[in-house]
Amino acid sequence: MSDRALLRELFDRAVAVADPMRFIGPNLPERPQGRLLVVGAGKASARMAEAVEAEWGPCDGLVITRYGYGRPTRGIEIVEAAHPVPDQAGVDATARMLDLLGGLRADDLVVMLISGGASALLCAPAGEMTLAEKQAVNAALLASGAPIGQMNLLRKHLSRVKGGQLAAAAAPARVVALMISDVPGDDPAMIGSGPTVGDGSTDKEAREIVSRWQIALPESAQAVLNAGSGVIPPGDARLARVENRVVAAPAQSLDAAAELLAARGIESVILGDDLNGEAREVAQDHARLALEKQAALSGDEVLVILSGGELTVTRRGDGVGGPNAEYALALAVALNGAEGILAIACDTDGVDGAAEVAGAIITPDTLARARDAGLDPARALDRNDAHSFFGALGDQVVPGPTLTNVNDFRAILIRPA
Template sequence: MATWTEKQMRSILRELFNAAIKSADPHAVLLDALPEKPRGKCIVVGAGKASAAMAAAIETAWPDVTFSGVVVTRYGHGVPTRQIRIIEAAHPVSDSMSEVASLLILESVKDLTQDDMVIALISGGGSSLMVLPRQGLMLADKQAVNKALLHSGATIKEINVVRKHLSDIKGGRLALAARPAKIVTLVISDVPGDDPADIASGPTVPDNSTPAEVSSILERYHIALPQNIARVVAQTRKAVSADDIDVDIRIIATPTKALQAASAVALSHGITPFILGDALEGESSQLGIFMAGIARSVKYHGQPVKAPVMLLSGGETTVTIGNGIAKRGGRNTEFLLGFANAIGGEKGIWAIAGDSDGIDGTEDAAGALISPDILTRAHEIGLDSKKMLAEHDSYSFFAALDELIKTGPTLTNVNDIRAILII
């Protein structure tokens, strides 16, 4: 049986995480997905954490094409482009630049013909970055609802259903504005199942959600809308159907492909990869406890797979703040702190978890790494891991132990990457 030093195990986990991110590099995955060049104008629009890098990649791939258009990405995620305008805005709670970008995007697709082409570059984060409040609403209304949803524990799919009904650009309405031009949507998926309607709230995808679904979601998470917002949401408007828009949608990178890239790294080191899926959701700390149980089962019983093994998973977990204390942390560091508390320093078990965009929530780290001795080290410097978890202070915990993973913005986004190494 192969043996690894502590340094080697850390290196393997970092190599695996980096490989997962690289699998979704826009410059590597976009070229093969491009359509034939249009006879008329080529307008590039987009929204998401990867959209600016995608715009730069398409300019590189088509150096002889004259482009116009606007793409919006998160602050710090912009890259130089020659012709396509890049705007940076706030995430996860929108700011005024999100609204400015939406207006400019809609302006860029006006008065087109059938010979023209609109290429929409869509990736995770686009829902917050491209915001156009529905008529009768203000940006502050959307900000308030979005903040309440983010703190409620609602899934990203549920949040996006609500967002569509507060928007005049999501749920296919961007595609509607671009008619009759040909619309090609290139998508880097950050959602389980890779449904383009769920990615950035589907600005070029038909929408079959209803006001009743919105009401159900809000009731489920005890979110009471102010009367002015509730009145607008309840107003009937025609949904954008498949009969209204004809869009060519091409998904070019996915969470599953990222996990497969991570698997290849594990295999190269003689470790069996075991993918649990790209759709593990729920409360971050509770998933950490659950995964600790699986890790123990592997270590002591060889179930569901024998060690040495790398348990791999993706999916967007949630952190419910409620009315409690919330200090510094993100869903990945919270998952890891829950896992560390539950695994209790079990020897031979390591883990890494991080957001593939390089930003775990609103912090400057992608995630963190844990070793078997992490609770011992924490105790030695006076950290109370359980108290810090209860206070949602996981970032501070891992920062104090120098275990944060800091990549900076990766310019892509295929959601969270989690790996547990059991030897």
């Protein structure tokens, strides 16, 4: 197997172990005496719903997933909507979900299926905000370079479902939320902006994020923050019967990749599953680390550096890119054609940024092939145009919908120079 093929196999393995079919069934509670309702949102939510029905048979409910991520279910309705910027389909489906949750009783059970992407797919703007204004806020957040945790905090304060509000709508029913983590640290309050988790943040903190990251807010959004949002504080009685379970997380995927390498006799080191920061800056750090590790290798030794987390991109240009592709491009530039070092950087949901591309692979000849093709890697970085760069080289990774989401996956394979 070539080194390039091995890198792709590592990514595929990371995705496969995060398949909801593997772990939803064992984490389901006992069926209730009263009514059972299944709701949820996220890029993995349709697959999660499919897994629920594989265990329990047809169920009542509604989940919202990204366009192209639907799955065949027998009872649970699957609605597809836009991500990362919400659309009317998401607004309408969220309103219907809130209607379903109204009027439940104490002996009813709601299973909520939450995965990355729920922040955009669960769309119920607070106050007088319109969908167009909500879309503008989301677009501004994505371009700001703000860490995912701060983006989600602000989203909570501008929503009628985030920050514990979705689960509160189901009271007094029992709620069991099954979550697939796509956030550093696997904090349930940050997954999908915490629709089932109480939040102690304040409107003042939300306003500070707006100021720090220079996010342009419409007047209606500013009015929500000034008037006080509806996030549910921890300890609120409406959340007393809510149980949140993280059933899959990035660490599992990194461990699975390390196990695959060990079975091939290849050493690996995991930097962590919660790395964050500007994609190009992290790439420069990783390039230096890779070269240091390479200098210590000899003979037939091979080392793979693994990492996860969620990197960010501060939008500076008008290109087509995403955090993983930008990381890969910046890594290639920093390595400057160093022999013996290859890498892959992909989002496990199959979508890097807004493009239908998971990420890219770089090889020692990436820059040379780019020159031959008339491509300028520095200009591509300046324009945030990494997807176009790798597309022209044929080095994009395009798995299609993966039906899961456990954040970024990066692997740097190192042989002696």
